[in-house]
Amino acid sequence: MSLVERVPADAVARYTRTAMLFHWLIAAAVFTVIGMGLYMTSPPITPLRFRVYNWHKWLGVCLLLATILRLAWRIRHAPPPTGRVMRSLEVLAARAVHFLLYALCFLVPLSGWAYTSAEGRPVVLFGRFPLPDFVPVNPALAEVLKVTHHWLAWTLSALILLHIAAALKHRFIDRDGVLARMLPSFSFRKSA
Ligand code: HEM
Numbered sequence: 430m431s432l433v434e435r436v437p438a439d440a441v442a443r444y445t446r447t448a449m450l451f452h453w454l455i456a457a458a459v460f461t462v463i464g465m466g467l468y469m470t471s472p473p474i475t476p477l478r479f480r481v482y483n484w485h486k487w488l489g490v491c492l493l494l495a496t497i498l499r500l501a502w503r504i505r506h507a508p509p510p511t512g513r514v515m516r517s518l519e520v521l522a523a524r525a526v527h528f529l530l531y532a533l534c535f536l537v538p539l540s541g542w543a544y545t546s547a548e549g550r551p552v553v554l555f556g557r558f559p560l561p562d563f564v565p566v567n568p569a570l571a572e573v574l575k576v577t578h579h580w581l582a583w584t585l586s587a588l589i590l591l592h593i594a595a596a597l598k599h600r601f602i603d604r605d606g607v608l609a610r611m612l613p614s615f616s617f618r619k620s621a
């Protein structure tokens with residue numbers, strides 16, 4: 430039996446609409462950028478893959494900007510209180526994972542950008558706006574940054590899986606209102 434009382438989904442404090450908008454827009458962008466990364470790096474090289482390469486970089490840079498905006502907003506807006514929905518250990522674990530997700534949404538695109546700069550292929554956003562290079566062209570450094578981008582992207586993917594597993598555990602095993610905190614109020618009215 431759960432140590433925490435089951436709390437109906439419509440009784441929990443939800444994130445604000447702005448927080449949800451940031452969360453779901455960035456989540457959709459992250460899934461798309463990861464999908465593009467996997468597609469474009471698998472053989473054979475085709476003109477479509479080449480175009481996806483550019484879109485991967487552009488969407489990745491937009492994601493970096495969105496994360497900066499989200500963090501700037503988040504500093505002034507605390508999440509809603511968890512009340513009795515989660516145990517204190519769960520709250521601690523969730524905070525640690527959320528912190529790492531934020532950090533990686535910042536570091537993964539930054540490492541990708543640094544990698545293309547070091548390779549000598551600067552980012553031209555949407556083919557129109559050249560972005561500055563913040564590392565020098567250097568093949569040895571490019572190799573290190575490529576591996577860094579790869580591993581950071583995989584760490585982000587693993588954490589997202591953990592994050593989703595936790596959300597689904599709350600929804601289907603604990604049957605508390607944690608998932609509902611990040612969903613618009615109409616989503617769970619009947620089922621929880
Ligand atoms: C959150 C944003 C991003 C995510 C989640 C992401 C994820 C990925 C993934 C999964 C791959 C395939 C990886 C592999 O196994 O090596 C990849 C490759 C790549 N990414 Fe990103 N990326 C992001 C942002 C960026 C940005 C902003 C740039 C550049 C401006 C970039 C440039 C590249 C390049 C050039 C590759 C190909 C590396 C190779 O040739 O092996 N990425 N990325």
Ligand code: HEM
Nearest residue numbers: 456459460503508523527530531589593596607608610611
């Ligand atoms: C790329 C994917 C995702 C990323 C990067 C991400 C990131 C985050 C972050 C950073 C937070 C903390 C928000 C804050 O307090 O400032 C959060 C909260 C949350 N996310 Fe995600 N998320 C992703 C996908 C998902 C998915 C697919 C689900 C559902 C299956 C989900 C469910 C939740 C829930 C329920 C919360 C609120 C947890 C709580 O009440 O403490 N997330 N997410």
